[in-house]
Amino acid sequence: MKKKIAILGSTGSIGTQALDVIKSNPDLFEVEVLTAHSNGKLLVEQALEFKPNCVVIGDEKQYDSISKELWAEGIKTYAGKEALKEVVQMDSIDTVLTAMVGYSGLEPTIEAIKAKKKIALANKETLVVAGELISKLANQYQVPILPVDSEHSAIFQCLVGEFHNPIEKIILTASGGPFRGFNRAQLEKVSKADALKHPNWEMGAKITIDSATLMNKGLEVIEAKWLFELEPHQIEVIVHPQSIIHSLVQFEDGSMKAQMGLPDMKLPIQYALGYPNRIPSDFERFDFANFSSLTFEKADDKLFKNLALAFDALEKGGNIACALNAANEITNEAFRKELIPFLAIGEINEQVMHATEFVKSPKIEDYIQTNELARQKALEIVKNYQA
Ligand code: NDP
Numbered sequence: 417m418k419k420k421i422a423i424l425g426s427t428g429s430i431g432t433q434a435l436d437v438i439k440s441n442p443d444l445f446e447v448e449v450l451t452a453h454s455n456g457k458l459l460v461e462q463a464l465e466f467k468p469n470c471v472v473i474g475d476e477k478q479y480d481s482i483s484k485e486l487w488a489e490g491i492k493t494y495a496g497k498e499a500l501k502e503v504v505q506m507d508s509i510d511t512v513l514t515a516m517v518g519y520s521g522l523e524p525t526i527e528a529i530k531a532k533k534k535i536a537l538a539n540k541e542t543l544v545v546a547g548e549l550i551s552k553l554a555n556q557y558q559v560p561i562l563p564v565d566s567e568h569s570a571i572f573q574c575l576v577g578e579f580h581n582p583i584e585k586i587i588l589t590a591s592g593g594p595f596r597g598f599n600r601a602q603l604e605k606v607s608k609a610d611a612l613k614h615p616n617w618e619m620g621a622k623i624t625i626d627s628a629t630l631m632n633k634g635l636e637v638i639e640a641k642w643l644f645e646l647e648p649h650q651i652e653v654i655v656h657p658q659s660i661i662h663s664l665v666q667f668e669d670g671s672m673k674a675q676m677g678l679p680d681m682k683l684p685i686q687y688a689l690g691y692p693n694r695i696p697s698d699f700e701r702f703d704f705a706n707f708s709s710l711t712f713e714k715a716d717d718k719l720f721k722n723l724a725l726a727f728d729a730l731e732k733g734g735n736i737a738c739a740l741n742a743a744n745e746i747t748n749e750a751f752r753k754e755l756i757p758f759l760a761i762g763e764i765n766e767q768v769m770h771a772t773e774f775v776k777s778p779k780i781e782d783y784i785q786t787n788e789l790a791r792q793k794a795l796e797i798v799k800n801y802q803a
């Protein structure tokens with residue numbers, strides 16, 4: 417039986433690579449749903465090639481033109497945010513790959529879990545915003561959350577056969593991004609174009625900037641807490657510029673396991689879709705002859721303060737990580753629009769976090785409100801930056 421996959425965010429970096437994986441394994445996977453936010457043109461191309469049951473376009477203005485192009489093929493078209501929450505519940509879907517960017521992943525993921533769909537989770541922001549709620553729901557509905565993020569996939573792979581053995585700690589590796597080793601004076605001058613040049617990974621614009629600010633690693637620390645049920649002191653970050661060791665687990669006897677490979681997101685995507693089976697692939701193989709050394713260094717969380725803010729948010733708990741994520745979605749975009757300088761991203765995120773009213777055990781309404789208020793606050797500060 418082929419697994420029927422819904423890809424939320426099929427037009428993005430993860431989405432298109434997931435389609436490559438599916439295309440290479442036509443006996444194993446079938447596309448059931450494709451969704452995009454505004455790139456209707458690519459969504460239609462993908463739908464004509466993969467023949468899903470339906471597509472969803474976020475931008476409702478494109479509904480007419482897309483449905484005209486797909487109707488004769490028997491592919492249904494839906495539009496808008498609510499449609500996304502409904503399609504994930506379709507009986508025919510086995511696995512929902514959440515590959516959209518940012519907070520937009522939260523509500524569709526909740527609906528998919530409630531409909532008992534396996535979640536292949538790329539959209540880390542969902543766990544950052546509401547990790548406690550998502551974990552609770554996943555337990556309640558007995559739904560596996562299979563990590564797609566390369567570091568978390570690495571840890572997940574290291575834990576196969578070890579689920580009864582407690583974890584002492586995990587070590588998340590970070591490439592360090594394009595500004596590794598920069599000092600404050602250098603960081604004051606970096607541009608959007610500099611930040612968009614990631615040394616090892618080709619990714620969407622938001623996560624590429626998050627990698628440059630180390631916010632991405634901060635988000636991953638929070639993601640790891642919820643995926644692997646860890647305390648903050650059990651999570652370490654180490655900079656490993658070659659991105660070959662994707663992360664490590666240390667057990668109670670001191671033994672460490674790592675997962676390695678060339679940086680290629682198709683591997684963790686395929687592992688999550690194929691789990692528990694490994695699927696043969698022709699992905700390029702690692703060759704020791706090309707890597708005379710693998711190096712490691714400490715992350716500078718004073719200068720790249722987003723990493724420290726993420727640990728702080730984990731310690732505080734409640735709705736604080738939700739506020740940090742919301743602030744970061746605004747500051748990340750403001751930097752991409754060249755409205756604020758690079759170092760302002762962390763500074764504004766910190767101000768918003770500190771201004772957030774603490775809610776100890778948030779419900780979904782509290783997350784929605786915290787997200788709204790934190791965005792407004794961040795926008796206000798961004799506007800003053802311009803003045
Ligand atoms: P992209 O920006 O490349 O793609 C995002 C996708 O989400 C697109 O299909 C986009 O549609 C859609 N989208 C954008 N905004 C919304 C919205 N408001 N509602 C619904 N859909 C939306 O991002 P990436 O593929 O790089 O990243 C996706 C997720 O995966 C992120 O959470 C990221 O952190 C995570 N991730 C990504 C990695 C990577 O290598 N890229 C690695 C590890 C994790 P449209 O094209 O129409 O705008």
Ligand code: MG
Nearest residue numbers: 565566567636
């Ligand atoms: Mg990652």
